[in-house]
Amino acid sequence: MFLNKGYPGTSRDEVAALAAVSKQTVYKNSADTQRLFTEIIHGGLDRIDELFSDVTGSPAGPQDLEKDLTARARQFVTILTQPRLLQLRRLVIAEADRFPELGRTYYERGPERVHALLAESFEQLAGRTLLAPGDPVLAANHLTWLITSIPVNKVMFCGSGEHFTRAELDHCADEAVRVFLAAYRRDTQSA
Template structure:
């Protein structure tokens, strides 16, 4: 019979709050907290081990257990918040890439590097693999992931190309087409190999080489003469 989370293994004296406080200990704010996952911890003196009793963090915790679902109406909302937060800083760096219409190569190199740093991050790659494997079974979560991850990334790329077009720095082509072509050139020699575990996360030298090749090919096709 399993012992983990089995109420019948609890000490009878702890039955009132269903905790034997025997999972782990943590020193916090001058007390030693003995904890178990399914209830509030017991507080002890860290030097003498005198037991003070159940610890509710000075009345701040009013429930024995709690869940993130208290803050989100559904699993979908929780997942959406996670995806947004996971990629927030990297997407913001893409959005903040400075556009220099007089030096297109510099602008595109900076953009390409920030893009590849984002999509080759191990956590992002792992999430990509997970969503791809579950997309058919959980299409709503896949949609949420796309709208808050890949779609926001593409929109950040489009913003740069809109500015380059406004400066007449490149040929007058639809900015979405430009963004998607540039994206494909940057990731073509790297992303699939990482997704399929052929290569680990590429180092900065590898990223710079891929971006240099992508920028050269892109300018050959789209730069104004």
């Protein structure tokens, strides 16, 4: 309901009807619409580690680094461009001024958490002399932005009706990894 009608357009009575529970149940379990909204957003964040665990783990060895990062990038863009996740992102952004703590929590438990996990992976790769990320968190931000900037920006600005084919998303991921490795792969020739 929040995703479809936004925060201001949603009432607890409508939530009760949609959930097929009594109004009393909704009123008993949530003090007000603001709290209900906050609880729903927080509930969606509890799955972040699970959702991105395969993407943020440590990639394979030197022969498979590009192939492995490409597979992970493709998986990442597929996850991040799921319509419900994009709707949730847009909703949190739209309500960030009204609920700054919720926006901060979403950022810390979502994008910032994913970047921290990727940074750990990049540090491992640096230890194996495969990458030279300098600032691993910044490198993680660079990679995720390279992967998702085109599809996410287009949907954020143009609405949920924008869709990308599998081939278009794969192309974004593949090129992101190519550019990322051009910047961050350790030069083994001079090492």
